[in-house]
Amino acid sequence: MKNQDEIFDDEVTVIGGSEWNPGTGDPGYVPVGKKSHQERWKTTAIVLGTVLVLSAVFLLSRHLLYQKQFLKSRPDREIIARLTESVSGQPGINMKIDDCLDVRMKIFAIDGLEAHFADTVPDCTDRSVYFVTRSADYRIKNDRREIIGDFIQDGIVLSRSRWRAGFMAIVDGQAQIGVSRSDRVFRYVLRHDGSFFRQMALVSSGSRCDGQYILRGKVSRCAYARDIDGRLYFVETVYPEGLQSFADALIEYGFTDAVYVTGGAQPDLFYRTPDGVPHGSYTDDKPHKLVIWTCRTQTPGL
Amino acid sequence: MKEEMELILPNTGTEILKVRPSDIVYIEADGNYCTMHLTGGFEQQLWFNRQRFISIISEQMRTEKPAFVVVGRSFIVNISYIYRINPVQGELVLFDNLNPAQIRLHASQEALNRLKDMIGSMNTILP
Numbered sequence: 001m002k003n004q005d006e007i008f009d010d011e012v013t014v015i016g017g018s019e020w021n022p023g024t025g026d027p028g029y030v031p032v033g034k035k036s037h038q039e040r041w042k043t044t045a046i047v048l049g050t051v052l053v054l055s056a057v058f059l060l061s062r063h064l065l066y067q068k069q070f071l072k073s074r075p076d077r078e079i080i081a082r083l084t085e086s087v088s089g090q091p092g093i094n095m096k097i098d099d100c101l102d103v104r105m106k107i108f109a110i111d112g113l114e115a116h117f118a119d120t121v122p123d124c125t126d127r128s129v130y131f132v133t134r135s136a137d138y139r140i141k142n143d144r145r146e147i148i149g150d151f152i153q154d155g156i157v158l159s160r161s162r163w164r165a166g167f168m169a170i171v172d173g174q175a176q177i178g179v180s181r182s183d184r185v186f187r188y189v190l191r192h193d194g195s196f197f198r199q200m201a202l203v204s205s206g207s208r209c210d211g212q213y214i215l216r217g218k219v220s221r222c223a224y225a226r227d228i229d230g231r232l233y234f235v236e237t238v239y240p241e242g243l244q245s246f247a248d249a250l251i252e253y254g255f256t257d258a259v260y261v262t263g264g265a266q267p268d269l270f271y272r273t274p275d276g277v278p279h280g281s282y283t284d285d286k287p288h289k290l291v292i293w294t295c296r297t298q299t300p301g302l
Numbered sequence: 303m304k305e306e307m308e309l310i311l312p313n314t315g316t317e318i319l320k321v322r323p324s325d326i327v328y329i330e331a332d333g334n335y336c337t338m339h340l341t342g343g344f345e346q347q348l349w350f351n352r353q354r355f356i357s358i359i360s361e362q363m364r365t366e367k368p369a370f371v372v373v374g375r376s377f378i379v380n381i382s383y384i385y386r387i388n389p390v391q392g393e394l395v396l397f398d399n400l401n402p403a404q405i406r407l408h409a410s411q412e413a414l415n416r417l418k419d420m421i422g423s424m425n426t427i428l429p
Contacts, residue, residue: 008374008375009374009375009409009410009412009413010374010410010412010413010416011372011373011374011375011413012371012372012373012374012413012416012417012420013371013372014368014370014371014372014381014420014424015356015359015360015363015368015370015371015372015378016359016360016362016363016364016366016368016369016370017363017364017365017366017367017368017369018360018364019364019365020364020365020366020367020368021365022367
């Protein structure tokens with residue numbers, strides 16, 4: 001500093017800070033740009049952190065809520081493993097009528113048959129056709145059919161929604177049912193140009209899926225069901241039943257998983273027994289997506 | 303943020319003042335004495351001269367970021383309160399949000415030009 005006794009009119013001198021080190025982090029007079037930059041990063045970090053936490057909470061809540069609706073069924077990887085297997089066994093449909101818990105049911109055991117989707121009723125005189133059922137629900141909106149729930153037909157996605165936890169997956173004719181809201185099987189089917197539909201889950205791991213039962217009242221009901229050995233069935237009630245009593249009967253009968261099928265029971269559902277004999281007929285006046293069960297090698301007919 | 307330090311000003315033989323630098327708006331020198339203008343319009347007579355005040359600040363705030371600037375013969379100003387510098391009119395206006403009255407100081411054009419340059423190079427927040 002200059003001679004302390006001299007004072008000038010134009011003197012401008014900063015005092016203090018002779019040993020001040022700007023790098024020692026005294027935040028008192030942080031330059032404008034730097035402070036704003038730091039604050040901006042802090043705000044961004046807080047916002048991002050909050051968004052991440054809220055997202056995690058939302059996803060976890062949704063996961064827990066969804067899981068509450070039904071017991072966990074067999075894992076997706078097991079279903080995918082089964083989808084890679086070839087269809088085997090004596091082709092045909094074996095039907096029997098049975099009662100359980102006062103619910104009379106027609107039970108169609110499906111063996112050695114390949115499944116695929118179709119938009120029209122097949123020619124049931126074709127000896128390769130063994131069985132025909134409906135599949136997903138739909139609604140009409142603006143004169144257009146909108147399928148409800150995830151739906152793939154031969155590798156083309158026609159609809160997306162996972163609320164309905166039951167599903168049927170088909171790859172190269174091999175069909176499996178399951179109960180899960182995971183997309184894993186869906187993505188596998190899509191990659192392999194397969195077919196897939198979702199419906200309400202009725203039974204999962206031998207328990208009711210009450211959270212899925214959005215239909216009320218008593219009408220004839222039907223479902224695809226699977227027993228402990230993995231054998232696939234189609235079950236329809238003979239008389240009008242509520243969903244809960246239908247599910248209870250399926251469980252009591254021994255089915256571990258069951259997926260609802262729309263449309264109610266057919267008066268005399270078409271099926272072909274292993275000896276190739278056709279029974280009943282299939283009629284449908286509504287634009288349902290159908291599941292057609294066929295045999296590659298035709299059974300010698302009568 | 304670290305706590306602001308406090309200046310200890312031995313005002314007389316028996317009296318000392320304890321004040322935070324941020325509470326001092328400016329010092330006005332008048333011969334052998336100074337008047338310390340604090341925020342809110344409060345004034346305190348200091349029984350020592352400008353040079354003594356400069357020594358105290360230089361000593362006690364040597365490790366702190368510079369907060370005061372000597373402007374001309376008469377003033378030692380807290381940089382935070384500098385609001386407007388108009389060298390043409392020779393006017394330095396200070397802003398204290400606790401004191402509604404504007405504080406207008408007069409200094410030479412040369413001093414105010416130097417002050418302008420200094421403020422620009424310090425990149426200090428101006429109220």
